[in-house]
Amino acid sequence: MNKMKARKMVELFLHEDIHDQDLTSEALFSKREFGEAHFILKESGVLAGLELIEIVYELLDAQVKVEIHKEDGQYVEKGGCIASVSGPVQSILSGERVILNLLQRMSGIATLTNEAVRKLSSSHTKICDTRKTTPGLRMFEKYAVRCGGGMNHRFGLYDGIMLKDNHIEFAGSVKEAVEKAKAHAGHMVKIEVEIEREEQLKEAIEAKADCIMFDNCSPDLIEKWIEQVPPEIITEASGGITMNQLQAYGQCGVDYISLGYLTHSVKSLDISLDVKIKKGGRDHAGFSDGYAASL
Numbered sequence: 001m002n003k004m005k006a007r008k009m010v011e012l013f014l015h016e017d018i019h020d021q022d023l024t025s026e027a028l029f030s031k032r033e034f035g036e037a038h039f040i041l042k043e044s045g046v047l048a049g050l051e052l053i054e055i056v057y058e059l060l061d062a063q064v065k066v067e068i069h070k071e072d073g074q075y076v077e078k079g080g081c082i083a084s085v086s087g088p089v090q091s092i093l094s095g096e097r098v099i100l101n102l103l104q105r106m107s108g109i110a111t112l113t114n115e116a117v118r119k120l121s122s123s124h125t126k127i128c129d130t131r132k133t134t135p136g137l138r139m140f141e142k143y144a145v146r147c148g149g150g151m152n153h154r155f156g157l158y159d160g161i162m163l164k165d166n167h168i169e170f171a172g173s174v175k176e177a178v179e180k181a182k183a184h185a186g187h188m189v190k191i192e193v194e195i196e197r198e199e200q201l202k203e204a205i206e207a208k209a210d211c212i213m214f215d216n217c218s219p220d221l222i223e224k225w226i227e228q229v230p231p232e233i234i235t236e237a238s239g240g241i242t243m244n245q246l247q248a249y250g251q252c253g254v255d256y257i258s259l260g261y262l263t264h265s266v267k268s269l270d271i272s273l274d275v276k277i278k279k280g281g282r283d284h285a286g287f288s289d290g291y292a293a294s295l
Contacts, residue, residue, distance in 0.1 A: 001051065001143040009139065010055050013098045022094040035089040035276055037096075039103070042270035044078045045111035047071070048147035049103050049140060053083050056099050061091035073110070073147040082271070089275075096273050104268035105137070106144035112266050113148025116259060119243050122250040125257060128153045130238075132260040141263045153258055161191045165215075168193075174200050178207035192236070201225055205233065214254065215239045223252040 039053070050068050057064040064087035070076055085092055116127045128151040133141045142152045154160035163177045171177035174193055181191050192211035193204040204212050205228060212229060214222045216239035229235055236256040237249045249257050 001049075001139065003051065003055070005139060006052065007055050007059070009136065010052065010098070010102075011059060012136075013102075014056065014059060014095070017098050018094055022090065025090045025093045029089045029093075031088055031090055033089045034087060035092060036084065036086045037092050037273050037275045038081050039083045039085075039099075040272055040274050041076055041078055041080045041082060042272055044076065045107055045269040046073065046075050046114045046148050047082060047103075047107050048073070048110035048144035049106035050083060052102050052106075052140075053085070053099055056095040057085065057087075057091065060095050061088055063087045064091050064095075073149075075114070092275070100271055100273065102140060104271050105134075105266070106140055106147070107269035107271065108266045109141055109144035109263055110148035111269055113145050113150040113262050116243060116246060116262065117149040120246040120250045120257065122247075125250040125254055126151045127246075127262075128236075128256050128258045129262050130258050130260040131156065132264040134263070145262055148262075150262065151256065153256075161185055161189055162213075163191065163193045163209075165194060165196070168200075174203035174209075175207045178204065178209050192234075194238075198225060201228065205229060208233075210234060211236060213238050213258075219245070219248040219252040222249070222254060226253050 047070055050070065050072055053068065054066045057066055064085055067084045068082070069084065070080070070082045076082060113127060113129075120127055127149070129142055129145045130153055131138075138155065142155065145152060154162065161181050163171075163174070163181060168174055168177050171180060174195070178191060178193060185191070190210040192213055193200070193207075193209040194213045194215045195201045195204055196215050196217065201212065211234040213236040214225070217225070217237065222237055226235060234256070235254045236258055237252070237254045238258040241249055241257060241259060246257065
């Protein structure tokens with residue numbers, strides 16, 4: 001994850017949530033009140049986005065000290081403490097929600113991706129994501145996929161050509177679409193073609209596409225068609241593939257299986273902040289987990 005880009009995005013997220021003040025924390029605590037907080041997993045899973053804790057507090061208040069106890073990509077059991085922070089209570093609480101929103105979603109994606117990789121259990125076929133990401137969060141969500149053991153498909157329309165059914169319809173045919181794309185992009189850009197019918201497959205092979213995606217095709221059909229594909233052409237299966245179907249698709253010989261639900265239908269991993277406040281030289285019990293998680 002590019003820290004400079006992540007920092008710019010986090011600035012926007014903090015502005016969205018705090019704007020120019022945190023009315024609740026500023027009403028309850030002075031800047032001289034210090035405390036400790038611990039990020040705790042409420043369910044087991046694979047972590048992603050821990051560096052964002054540091055970025056948030058770097059932007060909010062340099063007095064907040066951050067200790068990261070685990071690593072991105074690490075599987076941690078329920079109850080594990082993944083990071084601790086200490087410093088002004090105002091600042092700790094002001095950054096809590098942005099951190100949790102990102103950590104929970106990213107760790108949910110990493111956990112789901114890891115489950116898919118384990119279900120597939122293949123030394124050849126790889127799991128990858130799609131562009132079906134949350135607007136504004138693509139960089140974070142695709143990083144989370146990598147933390148879970150998956151691969152990234154193209155990041156956007158700018159870094160790869162993918163000829164989908166609508167492109168092909170407008171262009172006239174697979175052959176015409178590939179030829180036009182090659183003439184425009186040059187030899188450094190890979191071209192992927194989405195196919196659903198055998199005649200499209202033959203056209204894509206004849207046009208020397210770099211990658212062929214079998215869209216909404218059964219494992220049996222792919223296994224039959226893939227014999228026609230030269231070894232230099234990358235193959236991918238996509239479209240409505242469930243967790244229970246992964247092994248079957250892996251066995252049909254494709255190089256990649258792309259899963260949109262890794263990012264568009266994921267359940268966030270449950271993480272909360274346990275807080276302890278130090279005031280006037282004495283420790284005072286902080287908010288309960290339930291209250292902290294609701295802020």
